[in-house]
Amino acid sequence: xxxxxxxxxxxxxxxxxxxxxxxxxxxxxxxxxxxxxxxxxxxxxxxxxxxxxxxxxxxxxxxxxxxxxxxxxxxxxxxxxxxxxxxxxxxxxxxxxxxxxxxxxxxxxxxxxxxxxxxxxxxxxxxxxxxxxxxxxxxxxxxxxxxxxxxxxxxxxxxxxxxxxxxxxxxxxxxxxxxxxxxxxxxxxxxxxxxxxxxxxxxxxxxxxxxxxxxxxxxxxxxxxxxxxxxxxxxxxxxxxxxxxxxxxxxxxxxxxxxxxxxxxxxxxxxxxxxxxxxxxxxxxxxxxxxxxxxxxxxxxxxxxxxxxxxxxxxxxxxxxxxxxxxxxxxxxxxxxxxxxxxxxxxxxxxxxxxxxxxxxxxxxxxxxxxxxxxxxxxxxxxxxxxxxxxxxxxxxxxxxxxxxxxxxxxxxxxxxxxxxxxxxxxxxxxxxxxxxxxxxxxxxxxxxxxxxxxxxxxxxxxxxxxxxxxxxxxxxxxxxxxxxxxxxxxxxxxxxxxxxxxxxxxxxxxxxxxxxxxxxxxxxxxxxxxxxxxxxxxxxxxxxxxxxxxxxxxxxxxxxxxxxxxxxxxxxxxxxxxxxxxxxxxx
Amino acid sequence: xxxxxxxxxxxxxxxxxxxxxxxxxxxxxxxxxxxxxxxxxxxxxxxxxxxxxxxxxxxxxxxxxxxxxxxxxxxxxxxxxxxxxxxxxxxxxxxxxxxxxxxxxxxxxxxxxxxxxxxxxxxxxxxxxxxxxxxxxxxxxxxxxxxxxxxxxxxxxxxxxxxxxxxxxxxxxxxxxxxxxxxxxxxxxxxxxxxxxxxxxxxxxxxxxxxxxxxxxxxxxxxxxxxxxxxxxxxxxxxxxxxxxxxxxxxxxxxxxxxxxxxxxxxxxxxxxxxxxxxxxxxxxxxxxxxxxxxxxxxxxxxxxxxxxxxxxxxxxxxxxxxxxxxxxxxxxxxxxxxxxxxxxxxxxxxxxxxxxxxxxxxxxxxxxxxxxxxxxxxxxxxxxxxx
Numbered sequence: 007x008x009x010x011x012x013x014x015x016x017x018x019x020x021x022x023x024x025x026x027x028x029x030x031x032x033x034x035x036x037x038x039x040x041x042x043x044x045x046x047x048x049x050x051x052x053x054x055x056x057x058x059x060x061x062x063x064x065x066x067x068x069x070x071x072x073x074x075x076x077x078x079x080x081x082x083x084x085x086x087x088x089x090x091x092x093x094x095x096x097x098x099x100x101x102x103x104x105x106x107x108x109x110x111x112x113x114x115x116x117x118x119x120x121x122x123x124x125x126x127x128x129x130x131x132x133x134x135x136x137x138x139x140x141x142x143x144x145x146x147x148x149x150x151x152x153x154x155x156x157x158x159x160x161x162x163x164x165x166x167x168x169x170x171x172x173x174x175x176x177x178x179x180x181x182x183x184x185x186x187x188x189x190x191x192x193x194x195x196x197x198x199x200x201x202x203x204x205x206x207x208x209x210x211x212x213x214x215x216x217x218x219x220x221x222x223x224x225x226x227x228x229x230x231x232x233x234x235x236x237x238x239x240x241x242x243x244x245x246x247x248x249x250x251x252x253x254x255x256x257x258x259x260x261x262x263x264x265x266x267x268x269x270x271x272x273x274x275x276x277x278x279x280x281x282x283x284x285x286x287x288x289x290x291x292x293x294x295x296x297x298x299x300x301x302x303x304x305x306x307x308x309x310x311x312x313x314x315x316x317x318x319x320x321x322x323x324x325x326x327x328x329x330x331x332x333x334x335x336x337x338x339x340x341x342x343x344x345x346x347x348x349x350x351x352x353x354x355x356x357x358x359x360x361x362x363x364x365x366x367x368x369x370x371x372x373x374x375x376x377x378x379x380x381x382x383x384x385x386x387x388x389x390x391x392x393x394x395x396x397x398x399x400x401x402x403x404x405x406x407x408x409x410x411x412x413x414x415x416x417x418x419x420x421x422x423x424x425x426x427x428x429x430x431x432x433x434x435x436x437x438x439x440x441x442x443x444x445x446x447x448x449x450x451x452x453x454x455x456x457x458x459x460x461x462x463x464x465x466x467x468x469x470x471x472x473x474x475x476x477x478x479x480x481x482x483x484x485x486x487x488x489x490x491x492x493x494x495x496x497x498x499x500x501x502x503x504x505x506x507x508x509x510x511x512x513x514x515x516x517x518x519x520x521x522x523x524x525x526x527x528x529x530x531x532x533x534x535x536x537x538x539x540x541x542x543x544x545x546x547x548x549x550x551x552x553x554x555x556x557x558x559x560x561x562x563x564x565x566x567x568x569x570x571x572x573x574x575x576x577x578x579x580x581x582x583x584x585x586x587x588x589x590x591x592x593x594x
Numbered sequence: 595x596x597x598x599x600x601x602x603x604x605x606x607x608x609x610x611x612x613x614x615x616x617x618x619x620x621x622x623x624x625x626x627x628x629x630x631x632x633x634x635x636x637x638x639x640x641x642x643x644x645x646x647x648x649x650x651x652x653x654x655x656x657x658x659x660x661x662x663x664x665x666x667x668x669x670x671x672x673x674x675x676x677x678x679x680x681x682x683x684x685x686x687x688x689x690x691x692x693x694x695x696x697x698x699x700x701x702x703x704x705x706x707x708x709x710x711x712x713x714x715x716x717x718x719x720x721x722x723x724x725x726x727x728x729x730x731x732x733x734x735x736x737x738x739x740x741x742x743x744x745x746x747x748x749x750x751x752x753x754x755x756x757x758x759x760x761x762x763x764x765x766x767x768x769x770x771x772x773x774x775x776x777x778x779x780x781x782x783x784x785x786x787x788x789x790x791x792x793x794x795x796x797x798x799x800x801x802x803x804x805x806x807x808x809x810x811x812x813x814x815x816x817x818x819x820x821x822x823x824x825x826x827x828x829x830x831x832x833x834x835x836x837x838x839x840x841x842x843x844x845x846x847x848x849x850x851x852x853x854x855x856x857x858x859x860x861x862x863x864x865x866x867x868x869x870x871x872x873x874x875x876x877x878x879x880x881x882x883x884x885x886x887x888x889x890x891x892x893x894x895x896x897x898x899x900x901x902x903x904x905x906x907x908x909x910x911x912x913x914x915x916x917x918x919x920x921x922x923x924x925x926x927x928x929x930x931x932x933x934x935x936x937x938x939x940x941x942x943x944x945x946x947x948x949x950x951x952x953x954x955x956x957x958x959x960x961x962x963x964x965x966x967x968x969x970x971x972x973x974x975x976x977x978x979x980x981x982x
Contacts, residue, residue: 183648432939451596498885508597
């Protein structure tokens with residue numbers, strides 16, 4: 007044989023060995039394989055939820071938070087319009103979930119909020135109380151609108167979760183609403199993936215900007231109730247408050263978050279305010295860093311000035327001074343306008359940047375900030391690699407959109423296959439019978455050449471299994487559909503070639519010439535036919551999600567492998583037959 | 595040597611092309627009509643599964659060990675075909691199942707209307723703001739006007755007069771919303787009865803929850819799917835136009851649409867459950883159809899260069915005949931797998947295999963009788979243009 011034949015044969019042999027190595031963990035139970043083996047190769051084919059069951063997560067969407075946020079935004083909007091268009095001095099506060107309280111500095115200004123002004127909010131807000139003398143007005147979210155917001159939060163929650171789960175690749179999640187809950191079903195994931203999935207799904211990525219109220223003496227009075235020597239410490243801090251002079255304020259800190267929260271829960275915080283917690287690096291009395299982290303309080307206005315909904319883009323960037331990764335944010339036009347006004351109105355005050363109900367940082371506004379950009383620094387206790395991963399995860403979550411409302415886990419459990427074990431075993435049998443029939447038929451119809459095609463088919467099946475195992479693909483019924491088509495069509499390449507060889511033989515060509523002509527003529531036919539199908543598969547993989555994507559992956563893998571085994575592998579065998587044994591007639 | 599199709603076979607496929615087009619046209623039309631008729635008489639064009647429609651999720655705890663197979667069989671017998679039965683592995687509740695059914699409203703539209711009439715009679719129409727019921731659930735909500743005083747007993751009476759059994763009536767949400775939740779004794783009772791009848795008395799320990807579930811195939815997922823199919827079709831058209839000639843592309847795509855429509859039509863006529871798996875099968879059929887057609891096209895292209903003295907229709911006919919053996923053999927091998935799944939498989943697998951089998955048959959037919967003859971028509975058009 008020619009030298010190139012041997013190289014090709016060696017290559018195929020190597021591929022076969024590698025494939026067997028990759029397929030083994032999917033076929034043989036883990037316990038029967040030696041530990042050095044599973045240590046290096048532990049990727050296996052996953053069966054989908056419909057075939058083997060998986061993890062069933064139920065989340066309750068805290069729709070009331072979405073309603074409260076909406077009220078915050080309406081409050082900002084009203085404030086913006088009153089100050090800009092009506093040029094009045096006004097204070098707007100929020101109470102509870104639904105209420106917005108407008109307080110005019112000059113009570114007589116209240117008349118600017120007339121029917122015409124409120125007409126824009128007709129479907130959103132109801133006027134419940136107007137006190138002309140005091141210049142206050144209480145607005146409340148409309149009941150029907152509340153329902154609408156809640157429904158939207160649920161729907162948006164589903165789409166956001168789907169976007170996040172799809173980032174995990176080929177697995178086929180099922181995500182659906184159930185009453186006010188969201189049910190997520192994930193086919194048999196490994197334990198390590200499971201933790202990560204839960205973390206990313208549950209991540210609300212809710213970004214809020216709230217002003218700190220450091221002039222109130224509420225915290226100082228609360229600090230009086232702290233016993234010395236307990237888990238909670240009282241601290242004071244100060245900063246340059248510009249025209250307000252040096253601002254000194256009190257806060258509480260503790261290594262024990264629970265103890266801190268428990269204490270806060272005993273306080274009677276005014277309805278318009280709240281106490282939030284944030285994590286930071288501990289410092290000793292002199293202000294030197296200590297190698298541990300502590301939780302501290304921030305006394306903030308309940309109302310959020312700005313939320314993540316105004317973000318258009320997020321990216322990982324590096325702090326020029328420290329070289330540490332941080333997350334840069336861009337606001338849309340409205341968000342930029344609000345941010346500029348807030349920063350201008352509150353020069354010398356601290357803004358709490360709150361991510362997922364946790365204060366990320368609270369910088370002091372040095373002046374008006376235009377341009378609609380902000381950045382989030384990341385916690386300083388991790389190595390740069392971990393920080394960068396954290397920044398990337400945060401950007402991914404911010405880009406797929408924040409959840410409009412936080413999720414609360416209701417339960418997680420393991421469920422059996424939706425298709426039923428009986429159905430699965432029957433399906434596998436059917437698959438085996440069908441495959442066996444194809445093998446037998448090829449051997450009957452094409453004799454020796456058919457046997458070669460059968461060899462190719464078996465190798466094809468092995469390669470597909472190996473590639474899918476290597477990708478840790480999830481095999482579901484739609485995926486099997488792709489495989490059925492592949493197995494049925496895989497022999498197509500050989501049928502095309504063999505029919506061609508028969509034609510060439512009929513023209514009087516020698517076996518060797520017939521084989522050469524058959525393969526070279528049939529190649530472009532096969533190429534065009536398979537490439538057209540591959541285009542379809544590729545597009546489905548790019549745009550489709552969930553089950554459609556899974557189907558496309560198996561189909562694409564199947565096409566590549568079939569062309570290889572159908573054209574290259576069988577050609578090698580045929581060359582061996584005609585080259586080495588030089589038969590007078592071909593067994594075809 | 596096994597050879598079922600003689601090498602010198604020469605059937606006149608092209609001469610009868612108008613007959614075949616008429617037959618296909620009628621079949622496509624019949625499929626579309628069946629979809630429309632279903633939409634009017636049955637409410638839906640296809641018998642959509644819970645994947646698309648959502649339905650009810652019922653949790654059932656059994657007192658003793660019953661396999662998922664038996665549970666499914668009991669439901670099938672009671673007319674809830676295609677129910678999704680999922681066993682929950684819960685150490686505290688060993689025989690716990692979740693069952694999903696396509697909409698089985700415990701509370702039909704007629705009954706809802708009756709109850710609403712009764713409510714209006716009891717409380718006066720203007721005092722009732724909204725009557726709320728999510729299909730498949732076991733709870734209804736009555737929103738009264740703010741400040742209107744309501745006695746829960748009267749709500750219960752109104753439901754009873756409307757012929758609906760009520761478990762309890764309670765205030766829902768905030769006091770000022772004045773909304774009452776009415777627990778209906780519906781589906782849970784039916785389910786209990788079905789299992790007691792099929793699996794013996796006392797088999798059901800508890801039915802903790804009946805709730806409506808949304809569709810798996812949400813709006814975005816569906817839109818993505820449709821978009822991807824359109825892009826895929828366009829790209830294939832472009833590729834065929836580029837590799838072959840523009841006159842080939844429409845035939846391939848028409849044949850593909852023909853196959854998918856007729857297979858969908860079969861689902862409309864036989865009223866079999868249309869699930870996500872069937873969608874996967876339809877995509878598979880599309881792939882198969884294109885593949886089959888391209889092989890014939892390839893031969894036409896080759897023969898056009900070789901048989902310069904022959905007219906185009908004759909070249910096409912010769913090409914179809916030459917590739918006939920291959921077309922039929924490939925269909926046969928594909929059918930081996932599809933038919934065996936159809937015969938051996940159960941439930942979803944069966945409908946899935948049914949779709950594939952039908953699609954392969956129609957796809958083979960269309961690549962011989964539809965796709966290639968269409969190129970003749972287009973070729974004539976092109977030839978005329980050139981002649982001018």
